[in-house]
Amino acid sequence: MKHKDTIFAAPVEQMGNFTFDEKVAEVFPDMIKRSVPGYSNIISAIGMITARFAQPNTQLYDLGCSLGAATLEMRRNLKHSDCAIIGVDNSPAMVERCQLHVDAFRGDVPVTIHCQDICDIEISNASIVVLNFTLQFIDKDKRHALIEKIYQGLVPGGVLVLSEKFHFDNDTTHDFLFELHHDFKRANGYSELEISQKRNALEDVMVPDTIEQNKQRLYQAGFTNIDMWFQCFNFGSMVAIK
Numbered sequence: 248m249k250h251k252d253t254i255f256a257a258p259v260e261q262m263g264n265f266t267f268d269e270k271v272a273e274v275f276p277d278m279i280k281r282s283v284p285g286y287s288n289i290i291s292a293i294g295m296i297t298a299r300f301a302q303p304n305t306q307l308y309d310l311g312c313s314l315g316a317a318t319l320e321m322r323r324n325l326k327h328s329d330c331a332i333i334g335v336d337n338s339p340a341m342v343e344r345c346q347l348h349v350d351a352f353r354g355d356v357p358v359t360i361h362c363q364d365i366c367d368i369e370i371s372n373a374s375i376v377v378l379n380f381t382l383q384f385i386d387k388d389k390r391h392a393l394i395e396k397i398y399q400g401l402v403p404g405g406v407l408v409l410s411e412k413f414h415f416d417n418d419t420t421h422d423f424l425f426e427l428h429h430d431f432k433r434a435n436g437y438s439e440l441e442i443s444q445k446r447n448a449l450e451d452v453m454v455p456d457t458i459e460q461n462k463q464r465l466y467q468a469g470f471t472n473i474d475m476w477f478q479c480f481n482f483g484s485m486v487a488i489k
């Protein structure tokens with residue numbers, strides 16, 4: 248297969264931290280599909296959420312947009328041509344490819360892709376904000392301010408879709424769900440070496456919170472309507488409505 252993820256297939260002597268570089272960007276669609284249970288269902292649902300809840304004359308944000316899977320799904324499903332879609336990612340390799348994907352199809356709605364840290368951007372007049380597996384990569388001490396900024400930038404009735412990998416406080420269920428995730432990766436063709444080397448590379452870079460910590464942060468920011476709408480093993484997606 249073209250662009251198959253083999254990044255951790257060979258033994259790595261000095262394992263560095265996982266980064267969203269050129270090599271990862273090149274194989275990203277294959278990597279995320281084989282690594283994140285439910286990923287394509289979540290992307291489809293972001294389209295459905297957009298069709299129903301995007302409000303006229305507002306902005307839609309895809310924060311940590313990678314190659315623009317959610318951005319493009321929002322554009323495909325948006326019913327208001329007076330809206331604008333803004334994708335943001337701080338990986339130049341991702342942003343460059345994302346722009347090519349956006350340019351490959353025409354659409355009525357303006358889509359702009361920015362290479363920026365999502366902690367530094369302004370969010371305003373938003374009816375939909377998507378954080379699809381991005382918050383887990385943000386420094387723990389910056390997560391609250393980011394969620395608060397999103398809450399402040401949403402219009403009444405605006406929706407935050409927050410998808411994350413979760414940590415569990417109960418060791419038994421934590422191990423149970425993590426083993427099932429590893430089985431999912433094995434079933435998708437990853438070897439034991441690939442699974443363990445990637446886990447080591449991600450250890451200090453991707454730091455999941457528990458479901459409760461995520462909910463607590465959303466409540467603290469001001470959201471009152473918060474629930475999980477999808478979960479598969481230790482991955483899931485919540486919705487928070489202003």
Ligand SMILES: Nc1ncnc2c1ncn2[C@@H]1O[C@H](C[S@+](CC[C@H]([NH3+])C(=O)[O-])CC(=O)[O-])[C@@H](O)[C@H]1O
Pocket residue numbers: 267279310311312313314315316317335336337338341363364365366378379380381384385
């Ligand atoms: N501070 C930051 N600022 C901006 N971007 C960041 C930051 N930190 C990490 N990123 C970006 O967040 C993305 C996370 S991937 C999102 C998938 C996508 N949402 C999808 O629906 O396909 C999830 C995964 O790989 O598990 C990467 O592209 C990073 O460069």
Ligand SMILES: O=C(O)C(=O)Cc1ccccc1
Pocket residue numbers: 278279282283412445449453
């Ligand atoms: O691959 C994993 O084990 C994950 O937890 C998900 C993931 C997917 C893509 C990039 C980084 C992490």
